[in-house]
Amino acid sequence: MLFAAVVSLTILGTVFGLLLGVAARYLKVEGNPLVAELEQLLPGSQCGQCGFPGCTGAAQALADGSAPVTLCPPGGRAVVQLLADKLGIEADLSGVEEKGPMIAEVKEEICIGCTRCFKVCPTDAIMGAAQQIHVVFREACTACGKCEEVCPTESIKLQAVPVTLQSWYWNKPMAGEAV
Amino acid sequence: MKLFDLKGGVHPEGKKDLSAERHIRALPLPKKLYVPLQQHIGAPATPIVNVGNKVLKGQLIATAQGAVSSSIHAPTSGTITALGDHVAPHPSGLPVPTITLESDGEDRWFMTRIVDDPLALAPEEVAACVAAAGIVGLGGATFPSALKLNLSRSSGVQTLIMNGGECEPYLTCDDRIMRERAVEIVEGIRLIAHAVAAKEILVGIEDNKPEAIAAMQEAAQGTTVKVVAMPSMYPMGSEKQIIQVLTGNEVPAGGRPADIGVLVHNVATAFAVQQAVRYGKPLISRIVTISGGAILQPCNLEVLIGTPLQELIDFNGGYTQPAARLVLGGPMMGQQFTNTNVPVVKGTSGVLALLASEIGHAEASPCIRCSTCVRACPVGLLPLEMAAHIRTADLTGAVALGLKDCIACGSCSYVCPAHIPLVHFFNYAKGDLAAQERSKLKQEATKKLAEARNERLARIERERAEAAAKRKAAREAKERAAKEAAAKAAEEAV
């Protein structure tokens, strides 16, 4: 009786082990398609604010789990949600919410029209010409902050996006209470 | 006529007796009028006047922009004193671009054109008159009426429903206008029906307004307009609900009433249409109910668009005691305001000054899953479940439960024994989802821009390299040629 059990379990183990081994060899996935899919979701402006070399690097870090889904500041909560959905994890939006969306703005009084900012802008969101005041297209700005770094007069700065009648919405009720 | 059942619904205390017997009176001409450029759903109107311009009453001062918009007219004669921001009738208290008009006290009309037989006009002409008059839905949704007429005409309408429900407590502006101007309303209704070629015309009025029903029935005699008394229940005056009760059909989720051959307009809109088509008068005034426990003498006033709310409150003696909350519209869906310099706009149906006892506010306590909200919801949602999902930041879960079908009527919040701000949760979630949607769209757009830039930079690099290679090749060819020439010369020399 005991012998039969040992034999049958051994056979079962061997067969399933072989099956798994064969499956691993023949159904092998080349590379990690997740990285490409994640990269698709990222803004693609290669701004480097996440601390990784561009969006590909960030996608790799996300895929191997070494970076949180909240890593992308210009992406905002929409991207956090998308990444969390893709990775099948719960998004912790609490940290992202605080900062709020930002946008670059030019202080016209001190802009010298040096054109440095629009040379580095990854989305061509800054319009201007040499010796002329530059303007930021709000719709195109991802608030990556590259322009802020290169501006010699601190004329271009990231600002909180002003709330308008169109963008305003109700706050979350009962926020202070335990869930 | 057979009526159909409304799912859910609540019975808030009507409080209509406060102002229901008060005749409509005209508010004296205010000195300054603040006319916002956005009083409707859609794009804001563009001003066509400048500071210092003199305008006459009814003169066009801002034109509609784009497909969904509405034009705006001077409520009285006077001088434009400012084009700029003024606090909006909106819970945010944010500014909205506004035309400020100082009245000259003469109230002189811009020329008007009188049509003797408006029903003889072509349907398109009626719609054009409505568009020119800047009429929007006066029930509160403020959707441009002409657009609704044109959309309905092109898709074909069987039934025109005139909404005289006025299910919000306190409000009596529609009740009064139906009692006092029934003949004009019926003509307006027939004009709307004419404009969309509707075969059946139903006027639904809640049975707590017997005088309005009688007045409308009398005015409708001899016409195809059918006045129907509906049971008093909130939200009977909601578009989807009144369709369900009167026709038994439901507007498909995500669709419009026109999808099932129905068009719904408010009765006050019908009056505005009649005035516009017959007398060429644009929409520059409306009836507003002033009521609430803190108001000395509740009343119904005909008010010019742009009148600061303070003047409405003061007109009949002001407050009896300090109001705990000021509300624009009805108590169920209206919005609190704190700045009484906010102007009356086309969608303003009421100004309420409520006492704390009328509001019945209490701190929220835990949900006991009593499902009173489920029974109250006229849409068939599970408010308690949706709010629980939103509380834990699971907006996707709330959407799966039907968040987008919520009409924000507030019935759930009204009945909740735990005083959980359910509809506040839903409006927060809808706003948050819309913001996420906007940022997603921006994300896609900026991504394309980034790709375009990268491509461009790569192309420039490539072209530069090619140019350099070409130059190099040319230089080499030249050198080679020179060399060859030199060699040849040497050869020849030899």
Next chain:
Amino acid sequence: MNPIAHSPHAHAPVSIGKVMGTVLLALTPATLFGFWLYGWPAVNLWAVALIAAILGEAFVVRMQGRKVRPVLMDGSGILTAWLLVLSLPPYAPWWIAVLGSLFAVIIGKQVFGGLGQNVFNPAMAARVMLLISFPLEMTTWVAPATPGFMESLRITFFSQPIDGMASASLLGHVKTEFTRGIGLDQALTGYYAPLDMLWGSRTGSLGETAAVLLLIGGLFLIARRIITWHAPFAMLLGVAVPALLFNAIDGNHYAGPMVHLLSGGLMLGAFFIVTDPVTSPNTALGQFIFGLSCGLLTWIVRTWGGYPEGVAFAVLLMNAATPIIDQYVKPRIYGRDRKGAALTANK
């Protein structure tokens, strides 16, 4: 921080405290009847249970660092203890009531996160815990009697033996007789008096015997729209229909519907236990399914189970099934079909 209040700017005059208070009011006639029937020991037990629930809840809520007052004021702890004590044998010792109450409010409710978060009906969870842990104390029934106040203290607090008055509940008696091979005809003789059972002059738990008073309380709650008819009606149906069927097949083995409806804790269960909003489904159809299943399970436990009464077990089993009922039974949304797809446009 937005100081502007969201609509609605009107609110129905209701609160959790009022809801709980109305339920307590509806329980009062049956409770007073229990006091009258069993005398002072019943009053003692009731008072001890309520005090234990209040103190126990206050203690754990304070340990959690939450405000004690609003939690106690919602009245849910009192209601839980009240329901529990109505389901206890009236001459049970004091510690049964204390242990049950503490278990109900602490393990049954607060451990899950407080009001509204518990999966199982706290009163029924406590009752089952007591029944399993202390079968002797929980099944020592007495015939209605009214001992004096001093004697009652000895009964409740010093476990004075009560042999003289010992009796058995109808369901317990029938079960015992069955195990001895005695048929229903004989077993019921002298035990089953429909009129007495209707009024509640019978052996049983403290507050479960007065069928008519419980029914009146339940109808009052339905009239006040605190509960709906679905779950109670379905539960009674779930017991009565199989009882009727099997009684018709074998009258000597299966008790008839009236015996079932009027005995044990069915009336209390139908109107006050399966209607507990926290642990029951949130749609009318869901509540009907829930009540029907509770009734059916009760009848099955009574008929074939090891215990004479099955309401508590049935309720706990169905509490566990509530989330799945809610998952599958949802109201149809306006403009959509039952599956959630948008209706098609038709003119």
